[in-house]
Amino acid sequence: MKLIQVKNVSKEYRTGEITVKALRGVSFEIERASFVSFVGPSGSGKTTILNLIGCLDKPTEGELKVSGTDVAGLSRKESAAFRGKHIGFIFQDFNLMPVLTVYENIEYPLLMVQSLPSTERKDRVEKLLEEVGMADQKNKYPDQISGGQKQRVAVARALVTNPELVLADEPTANLDSETAYAVINLMKKMKDGFGTTFVFSTHDQKIVGEAEIVYFLADGKLVDEKVKGGKNGQPV
Amino acid sequence: MGNLFKISVRNLFRYKRRTFLTTSLIAFGVIFVLGYTSISGSFKNMMIGQVTDSMIGHLQVHRKGYVASIENLPLNMNLNPQAARKVESLLKLQPEVEDYSPRIKFGGMFSTFVETTNIRLNGVYPEKEFKTIPLLSSRITDGRKTLHRGEILIPELLARGMKAKIGDMIVIVATNQDGSVNGKQFEIAGILESATGPGGRDGYIHIEDAMEVLRMEEMEISEVAIRIKDFGQVETFTRKLDGLLSGEVNRQGARSLEVHSWQQLSPFYNIARMIDMMTIFIQLMLIAVVLISIMNVMIMAVYERIREIGTIAAIGTLPMKILSMFLMEGLCLGVIGTVIGNVIGMVIIFILNVSGWVTFDFGRQKGLVLSPTVDPVNMLVVSAIVIFVSVFASLQPALKASRMDPIQALRHV
Incomplete structure (x- = not known):
């Protein structure tokens, strides 16, 4: 079964009298353990798609299944529980908790979302700290580490709950090219190591090439799909 | 829970100045309330002690209607000997009673052979009166702290006005219930310091001397002052005794005896109630301070995060x-x-106790030193109120945070 199934999904936002169509009948499917990118200019619908897949928002029309669950029908509380169990998030601004250390930031979802016992928490956090190369920085606070290091911590935090899917909205937008590549490579490494599906949005053409599948968006429509090693230009 | 606590404490320390100001405001409010309640409570307790232990006792038994006309000290409203004996035998059976003192109260003329004035007198059994009203002996500022037959304790205002001294012989003249006048000579054995409240300027003689002056063949007492072992049980025991005496009826079938607690006999009770009311208002002010400061801080905290x-x-x-x-x-x-x-409140109260700085005048009593004490129950109540209000004040901002749309929140700049 595909991890993500999106069929004729539309999303409208209403601001007073004005209705904005953010997505117009989008359909695609994403396999498990794939590395997928959504590309497009501002306002093309990249973030909206990620929000819908991430159960942060609901489609106005269409079907949306993540890991076999119709997430459009989940309540607010069920959505939160689903996210905590199945989905990890990486944010453009890292969004680490400033009052927690690197170690505690990674541990946070296990404590507050999954309530795991301490030994299992410790094992998972220590392992991820090693994987993302932050073991020696674990006692530092976010304001004591660089942007690239913060995003490494964010990657570890997204993976610590063993999610099937990690969503990253412009994860490299606030990083220099070198660090951006390092973070993307780290994400690829994690995808290979943990079998996690990574879906990220970007408009950085240089790192788009790192994705296995790239979906091109414009005006809320899927206009192109590029599969690495496959043929170009065939919309889904 | 432990992790929630850890994250919450760290968030509070993240905004050190704001946390410091808020906790200082709460602490200041708690100190103020503790200080106020301990000082006002001590004042109230001291005054209640003065009223009950130096004059009226914890409660009294009278013939029905006596209290209503107590200013006249009506001899025709005294308890008859049978009723008095009944009351005394009943009181002896009550385990709550520490002691009691029957009194004959009457008004008379006080003469030094040179000058004459009026006086209100209590005829008492001295040993019972001193046990029932333990501060009475401390009010004797001059002379012996005892009273024998043929002796009189006179209030200091009277002594000063009449230029009467210890050892002087005086004459008490009184009219009895039948209208006949009689007199008896007494030696002044002591001068009594005045006390604020009913009976605070009365003189004392032996009860048998009172019977002699009033030509009573059998003892007809005006009231029985009672002291109980646990002051906190005054109201309960008053109700109990009132129930036990409810069977005493006159020829018309109406109740012949009534019981009054100190609250009903002393005007100070209204002042005590006013102090309690003021304490409640002070606590309400504390609640308002805590509510506003915590709500303000938590609204800011939610907005910033x-x-x-x-x-x-x-x-x-x-x-x-x-x-x-x-x-x-x-x-x-x-x-x-x-x-x-x-902690700070207790330290301040301890310092006030040790230093004896808090003094006040009450009526003619000057320089009374207050010993403020912290009532643990009161401290717990104040603490519980503050903590409850703190959580309550956080509820609205916390609800706002929990209901926030994640997308809108993540977009917030």
Whole structure:
């Protein structure tokens, strides 16, 4: 079964009298353990798609299944529980908790979302700290580490709950090219190591090439799909 | 819970100045309330002690209607000998009673052979009166702290006005119930310091001398003053005794005896009630201070951390946990402020006790030194109120945080 199934999904936002169509009948499917990118200019619908897949928002029309669950029908509380169990998030601004250390930031979802016992928490956090190369920085606070290091911590935090899917909205937008590549490579490494599906949005053409599948968006429509090693230009 | 606590405390320390100001405000409020309640409570207790232990006792038994005309000291409203014996035998059976003192109260003329004035007198058994009214002996500022037959204790105002001294012989002249006048010579054995309240300027003679002056063949007492072992049980025992005496009826079938607690006999009770009311208002002010300061801080905290709330909501933190996190911050602010306030408050009260700085005048009594004490129950009540209000004040901002849309929160700049 595909991890993500999106069929004729539309999303409208209403601001007073004005209705904005953010997505117009989008359909695609994403396999498990794939590395997928959504590309497009501002306002093309990249973030909206990620929000819908991430159960942060609901489609106005269409079907949306993540890991076999119709997430459009989940309540607010069920959505939160689903996210905590199945989905990890990486944010453009890292969004680490400033009052927690690197170690505690990674541990946070296990404590507050999954309530795991301490030994299992410790094992998972220590392992991820090693994987993302932050073991020696674990006692530092976010304001004591660089942007690239913060995003490494964010990657570890997204993976610590063993999610099937990690969503990253412009994860490299606030990083220099070198660090951006390092973070993307780290994400690829994690995808290979943990079998996690990574879906990220970007408009950085240089790192788009790192994705296995790239979906091109414009005006809320899927206009192109590029599969690495496959043929170009065939919309889904 | 431990992790919520850890995160909440760290968030509070993240905004050190704001946390310091808020906890200081709460602590200041707690100190103020503790100080006020301990000083006013001590004042109230001291005054109640003065009223009950130097004059009226904890409660009294009278013939029905006597209290209504007590200013006239009507001899025709005294208890008849049978009723008096009945009351005394009943009191002897009550385990709550520490002691009691029957009194004959009457008005008469006081003459030094040179000058004459009026006087209100209590005829008492001295040993019973001193046990029932333990501060009476301390009011004897000059002379012996005893009273024998043929002796009189006179109030200091009278002594000063009449230029009467210890050892002087005086004459008491009184009219009895039948209208006949009689007199008896007494030696002044002591001068009594005045006390504020009913009976505070009365003189004392032996009860048998009172019977002689009033030509009573059998003892007809005006009242029985009672002291009980546990002052806190005054109202309960008053009701109990009133029930036990309810069977005493006159020829018309109406109740012949009535029981009055000190609250019903002393005007100071209204002052005590006013003090209690003021204490409640002070506590309400504390609640307002805590409510406003905590609510203000928590609204600011939620507003400043909208993106953070969006992040924790996005990664799957349930709304209830987000709510708990902010409530915990309010709780911590309340607890820290309360603990600091209680500690500083107790230190201040201890210093006031040791130094004896708090003095006041009450009526003609000058320089009374207050010994403020912290009532543990009161301290617990104040602490519980502050902590409850702290959590309550955090509820609205916490609810706002828990209901926040993660997308809107993450977009917030």
